Amino acid sequence: MAAPDARLRRARWVVLLFAVGSAVGTAFTGGVIGVLNEDDPTRAALGTLGVLAFSTTQAGAMYVVLTPWATETARRRWLVAFLLAAAASVPLAGPADAAEWETWAWLGGSLAGSAPLLVGRLAGVALAVAAVAASGAIGWWAGGSVPTYLLLTLVNGVAVAALCGVPMWLWDLLVEAREGRLAQARLAATEERLRFARDVHDLLGHTLSVIALKTELASRLAAADGERAGREAEEARTLAASALTELRQVVHGYRAVDLAAQLDAIRRVLESSGVRCTVTGPPAPLPEQVSALLIPVLREASTNVLRHSRARWCTIDIGGGIGDGDEVRMTVVNDGAAGDGPDAHSSGLRGLADRLAEAGGTLRSGRDGDTFTLDITLAVRP
Template structure:
């Protein structure tokens, strides 16, 4: 059986290479190891050898604990409990002291690792307090211990290493947070798309299915009494069901802008947003299938002009089997600009294609856009 691994799983590439990256920097402990090995005929040499190996092992253990305790996609943070972090750092400090006592100044190479551990383990200003204490202790040791010399390069390298690890940790956490924000935005966009899709389906099917149900029940009751009228009702049921199916297919394939029901729903929302009262039909059942695309474009063009130009308080859309009319109580005809010209010209072309006629009328009470099928 194949087991899927989550992103960032302990056995996947990114974490494995992270551990190898940490292990590479243990190269600088080779000098203490070499000195300890050269003194293996003494107790101090063996103590220094064991302490150095233990120091490297604890360092890797701390790094592994920080890496693998982190949730996949979660931030790179220090240990949750300060006592655990302090204990881990104290163990390394004790091992570093043992190395210095048994091997001499060569053991101060551990200062770099101690500073890095302080930044990784301790939160906030505690980390920098730890780094400062390590730098101060290393510097004072070179001044006070006979035979030791001040190593400014080591002090500089220790500070730079701590700063680099701190910056790397901040960059990792910020990138993770950015990815999390992007995922959340994508999730919200998908949720909004689903809600919009659900609203469109409701607008398309809600009323149609209700009317189909009522007409089917009526046809069933009329069948023994008036077969001719029952047949007419069943014909309406068939037409309504085909229209609803066509609207659903257009919605699923992304062509919602060509559905009359969808345009009416969007017109209601747009007019409400513009502060215009919308008087819209509750049903499109009277409109035959061949005219629904044209009437949908008419509603879009007419409502757009009302919102842009009319300064109206009310917009009314009227639908019949062969007519759609959009009227308002605004300031009359829209100003002739390029956009409106193209819109009405395109609407007339669409109307001519199905044998319909477009007319406009500007009166004292507002503006009317009417499309009538011949």
């Protein structure tokens, strides 16, 4: 998975704390109440030790299991420690106020509810069944109500499973959605590169083949018929110059796509990625040279929205530029600013700013909280 941004890290901590707090809080609260109600100091002390060991190792095990970058060794160690602490809590905490409060039923319910998250679905179900059975056995051994022990363990187990499982399910959906947006941005860029590559291949494939044949013919004729060899070489030179001119025209066309079509394409791409996009185009068609400068900025801005932010909305506004000397202003705003912005090696917007400066334009960017603004001004020149 790609490195999460600050907002995703905060969401993960909220989910993690909620899931761990639900499971550990159930065991710790119920266990502590039972220990405090125990009249025998020895049982109370042993029960406290059992509850603390159970809660501490459970918190550690859930943390490493729900942390993607935790090592397999750390996960295995914490899981083994938790299972040993859970087994030890039976003789330690089980007798504490067993008849009145059913102390271990709270621990058993927390164990049963968190087991599927810790050891997997099948092993988790088996562990949950074992916890319910152990709770009933403790109730029988301690002289308490076996049905009460079983019911309390089941109710706590279902509650913990719901409180832990639902947030983790939502977290998985959030991560998958983020990965989908990144993949969609990469796919859009790849498709555009493939389209351009096909155009270049179609343009140059035949011409280069003819040039290769003519230069080969000129080489063979050089000794026998110098005049004809010269003609063939001149034709090859003419074809090469023509191909270069056509290639420049293709590149120019690639960079100078119709501004209205580009705005519509960017809006559709952003909205298909879950970003609400509002576009306000220029009041009148802009000169080709102005559009050619604005379109790369639009592409870079939309790419940044898809790749480097968690935007929910984006607005693109282009105004002015009716006649020569008038000023065109384009503003791109989104609410997905995160982190400290582009790193020191990022050159996308910097390169565009240099190109605009050569044409007498300016590019400014700013951040206000989670809102990122890109502001471009450019004069319409004859």
